[in-house]
Amino acid sequence: MCGIVGAAAKRDIVPVLVEGLRRLEYRGYDSCGVAVQINNTLQRVRTVSRVADLDTQIQTHAIHADTGIAHTRWATHGAPSTRNAHPMLSREQIALVHNGIIENHDALRVRLQALGYVFESQTDTEVIAHLVHSLYAGDLFSAVAAAVKQLEGAYAIAVVARDQPQCVVGARAGSPLVIGVGLHEHFIASDALALAGTTNQIAYLDEGDVAEILPDQFRVQNAHGDAVVRTVQTVRVDESGAALGPYRHYMQKEIFEQPRALADTLEGIESPAPELFGEQAPAYFARVKQVLVLACGTSYYAGLVAAQWLETLAKIPTRVEIASEYRYRESVPDPDTLVVVISQSGETADTLAALRHARSLGQTITLAICNVASSAMVRETQLRFLTRAGAEIGVASTKAFTTQLAALFLLALSLAKVRNTLPEQTIVAQMRHLRHLPRAVSAVLALEPQLMAWAARFATRQHALFLGRGLHYPIALEGALKLKEISYIHAEAYPAGELKHGPLALVTDAMPVVTVAPNDALLEKVRSNMAEVRARGGELYVLTDAHTQVLTEEGVHVVRLAAHYGLLSPVLHVVALQLLAYHTAVTLGHDVDKPRNLAKSVTVE
Ligand code: F6R
Numbered sequence: 001m002c003g004i005v006g007a008a009a010k011r012d013i014v015p016v017l018v019e020g021l022r023r024l025e026y027r028g029y030d031s032c033g034v035a036v037q038i039n040n041t042l043q044r045v046r047t048v049s050r051v052a053d054l055d056t057q058i059q060t061h062a063i064h065a066d067t068g069i070a071h072t073r074w075a076t077h078g079a080p081s082t083r084n085a086h087p088m089l090s091r092e093q094i095a096l097v098h099n100g101i102i103e104n105h106d107a108l109r110v111r112l113q114a115l116g117y118v119f120e121s122q123t124d125t126e127v128i129a130h131l132v133h134s135l136y137a138g139d140l141f142s143a144v145a146a147a148v149k150q151l152e153g154a155y156a157i158a159v160v161a162r163d164q165p166q167c168v169v170g171a172r173a174g175s176p177l178v179i180g181v182g183l184h185e186h187f188i189a190s191d192a193l194a195l196a197g198t199t200n201q202i203a204y205l206d207e208g209d210v211a212e213i214l215p216d217q218f219r220v221q222n223a224h225g226d227a228v229v230r231t232v233q234t235v236r237v238d239e240s241g242a243a244l245g246p247y248r249h250y251m252q253k254e255i256f257e258q259p260r261a262l263a264d265t266l267e268g269i270e271s272p273a274p275e276l277f278g279e280q281a282p283a284y285f286a287r288v289k290q291v292l293v294l295a296c297g298t299s300y301y302a303g304l305v306a307a308q309w310l311e312t313l314a315k316i317p318t319r320v321e322i323a324s325e326y327r328y329r330e331s332v333p334d335p336d337t338l339v340v341v342i343s344q345s346g347e348t349a350d351t352l353a354a355l356r357h358a359r360s361l362g363q364t365i366t367l368a369i370c371n372v373a374s375s376a377m378v379r380e381t382q383l384r385f386l387t388r389a390g391a392e393i394g395v396a397s398t399k400a401f402t403t404q405l406a407a408l409f410l411l412a413l414s415l416a417k418v419r420n421t422l423p424e425q426t427i428v429a430q431m432r433h434l435r436h437l438p439r440a441v442s443a444v445l446a447l448e449p450q451l452m453a454w455a456a457r458f459a460t461r462q463h464a465l466f467l468g469r470g471l472h473y474p475i476a477l478e479g480a481l482k483l484k485e486i487s488y489i490h491a492e493a494y495p496a497g498e499l500k501h502g503p504l505a506l507v508t509d510a511m512p513v514v515t516v517a518p519n520d521a522l523l524e525k526v527r528s529n530m531a532e533v534r535a536r537g538g539e540l541y542v543l544t545d546a547h548t549q550v551l552t553e554e555g556v557h558v559v560r561l562a563a564h565y566g567l568l569s570p571v572l573h574v575v576a577l578q579l580l581a582y583h584t585a586v587t588l589g590h591d592v593d594k595p596r597n598l599a600k601s602v603t604v605e
Contacts, residue, residue: 002028002086002099002599004177005194006069006158006168008213009185014063016187017070020194021051026250026393027191028074028599031085034058035095035160036068042095042162046085066215067166069158069188071097074599077105078122088126090117090133093162098125099190100154100175101604108150124153132159141212144169145221148210154349154604158188171210175603176347176376179203179211179218181232186213192235192374193391203230204374235374249592251394251486255578256445259438261399262571264388265406266438271431272413277367278383284365285418288338291318292363294326294354295342296602298397298481299404302342302369304474305570306408312567313422313430314415323354324605333361340367342408344392344400345601346375353605355380369407371400385411394593395600396486398578401478402441405571409434433568443562444575448583450559451576454541455583457557458489461512465503465538466493466577468516469526475516475570479577486585486595496529507538514580516573519545519564530556543576545569 003024007013017034025032032054033046043063047053051072071086078084086097102108105124108131113119117130131150136143140161148155154174160167170177170188180187181201188211189195192202205211208223209230222228247253274281291310293303303320310318323341327350339358343351346368355366355377367383368375371392378384387403413430416422422430458464464483468476473495480491494503496515507513513533517526527550530540534555541557544550545564552558565572585592 002074002190003072003194004069004097004099004156004158004188004190006160006170006188006213007185008067008166008168008215009182010066010215011185012064013066013068013185014058016198017068018051018055018058019197020189021054021070021072023196024191024194025051025072026395026593026600028072029594030073030075030080031082032070032072033085033087034068034070035087035089036063036065037160037162037165038065040162040165042089042092042160044087044089044095046082048080048082048085067160067168069095069097069160069168076101076604077124084121084123086125088121088123088129090129094129094133094136094159096125096129096132096157096159098128099156099603102127102151102155103153104151128155128157136161138163140164140167140169141210144171145210145225148173156190166215167212169210169212170205172205173207174349177205179205179213179230181218184215186215186218188213200235201232202235203232205230248586249394251396251398251582251592254392254394254399255575255582257390258399258402258575259442259445261389261403262406262441263438264390265403266435267388269410272410272417272427274414274418276410276414277385281383282418284338284383285415287336288316288365289336290334291316291338291340292358293318293320293340293342294323294351294358296323296348296350298401298478299342299344299351301474301478301481302401302404302408303340304477305405305471306412308471309409309412309567310415313412314419315421316415316419321354323348324350327354327357331361333358333363335362335364337363338365338367339363340369340411341377341381342369342404343375343377344371344389344397346370346372346377347601347603349603349605352376352380369404369411371403395595395598396482396581401574402571406434406437409568430567433566437568437571440562440565440572441575444572447559447561447576448579451579452583454557454559454580455587458483458487458512458580458584459587461489461510463506463511464489464491465506465511465513466491466516467496467499467513467526467529468493469496469522470520471567471570472516472518472573475574475577476514478574479514479516479581482578482581483584485598486581486590486592487588488590488596489584496526499529499532504532504536507533507536509537509539511538512541513538514541514577515543517542517544517548517550518569518573519548520569523548543573
């Protein structure tokens with residue numbers, strides 16, 4: 001969501017801070033700011049504009065410093081405004097940036113006001129700045145360590161003090177924070193990506209850690225106050241992901257990267273095998289009796305597709321739950337459950353909390369399907385499969401989704417193998433299909449001009465309905481989510497069979513109805529549902545495959561994919577819906593990569 005960068009060095013680090021913010025900006029872009037320590041003063045620049053504007057202001061004021069912190073914000077407490085932008089200052093002596101949400105901020109504010117602190121923002125962050133100030137007596141590290149003991153909620157913070165040159169202190173609980181190691185310089189960031197190009201030597205802080213960085217060293221104290229060593233690792237930060245190349249938006253680039261992302265994810269995998277998911281997977285897969293999938297948003301829809309694959313191929317009962325619901329409801333745990341968390345970022349607060357909740361109930365066989373190797377989810381699960389989508393910058397998830405699907409299909413086939421539910425030749429045939437996916441997706445991408453033509457019509461509408469059945473109902477859900485999040489057109493998805501149980505009342509000639517109608521066993525049922533729409537004057541936009549009897553006619557627009565792709569058909573149909581959403585948003589002139597009110601990686605509840 002928000003992003004943090006900090007540095008303590010023996011050179012001008014302002015360009016590093018700005019570049020770090022640029023790399024993190026896609027995560028939160030309501031406002032941004034920097035605070036640097038220069039000649040025993042703190043200088044701050046903030047803007048509700050983008051990082052480019054911040055950079056211009058910094059250049060105008062010719063700000064150079066060897067110590068500082070910076071932040072890009074996604075608003076939780078307090079509207080997006082300069083006043084609420086980080087860094088927050090306390091009495092011009094402490095500057096602080098924060099990711100996360102402090103739950104006891106009201107009580108702390110009352111106490112600090114009684115001590116005479118004046119609040120200028122509506123944020124929970126300002127509370128931490130004043131709290132650190134109230135505890136500061138010349139040693140920032142001790143002040144921060146004492147302050148975080150009083151915080152309830154989630155935080156990653158970075159702090160500088162006017163009177164302590166070349167020193168930045170950070171702390172984390174519930175939100176990620178890393179330390180970057182350079183030559184006579186150290187950095188702190190909410191993600192190693194922020195430091196790409198500066199250092200790939202990264203130490204990951206643990207829950208409850210407090211760290212101090214100086215140019216020549218760093219030290220860490222754990223939640224119990226003990227000095228600890230956090231190992232410095234060489235990480236591969238995908239810098240290429242940050243370059244836009246010939247594309248107009250990251251979302252477009254990421255849609256078109258899908259053949260490559262799928263090929264990378266499947267590289268070197270000849271046949272399904274439990275070992276692909278970790279050393280202990282063969283033993284666990286032989287033991288598990290059911291699967292519980294936990295995820296949010298688009299990743300949840302990947303789970304809905306996977307549930308059908310798991311039951312069809314591996315004959316294993318599968319439940320899929322929205323993480324934010326599961327974590328707070330009473331459920332009936334079973335230790336022989338394979339708990340699968342699906343997440344692009346691996347840091348989504350609700351999914352992480354749901355994983356921990358599942359474990360606390362004794363369900364300890366856990367698997368992460370994730371795109372970020374260093375993420376909390378990958379660290380906290382026993383088994384893992386890393387999708388190799390590369391950095392996903394566009395807020396609307398695209399290549400992460402299709403690579404998750406590829407991974408989940410492999411999971412279904414691997415479990416089928418262990419459970420002996422499929423003949424070997426079926427597994428071989430399905431695997432061949434899976435490996436052919438990159439080429440099949442390329443063929444769908446070639447349909448872009450037809451989807452642009454649809455988009456031109458959609459851009460004039462206020463609402464849209466998406467229909468699908470079976471494996472393609474989650475794809476209808478995903479298509480509707482993509483459209484609403486970047487074009488702001490109200491879109492809903494239904495299983496086509498549900499139409500007559502209510503949503504049909506919405507159908508008029510002003511309601512475009514997108515129908516995902518592949519050439520599968522449910523096609524005739526879907527055709528009946530389409531007839532119901534046409535009978536009410538609804539305009540149909542049908543995604544179908546070659547050789548179906550769905551024909552273009554008055555009020556019926558058809559885009560045809562190549563031959564039906566069997567169980568993997570959802571991976572192809574969703575690509576067409578991504579293109580529809582993308583071009584609709586572009587036609588409407590929206591900021592596709594940074595849709596309003598949203599952020600990448602929802603690391604707060
Ligand atoms: C929608 C989208 C979100 C994410 C959701 C989960 O395009 O990107 O719905 O899918 O916030 O994020 P991850 O997968 O990082 O856990």
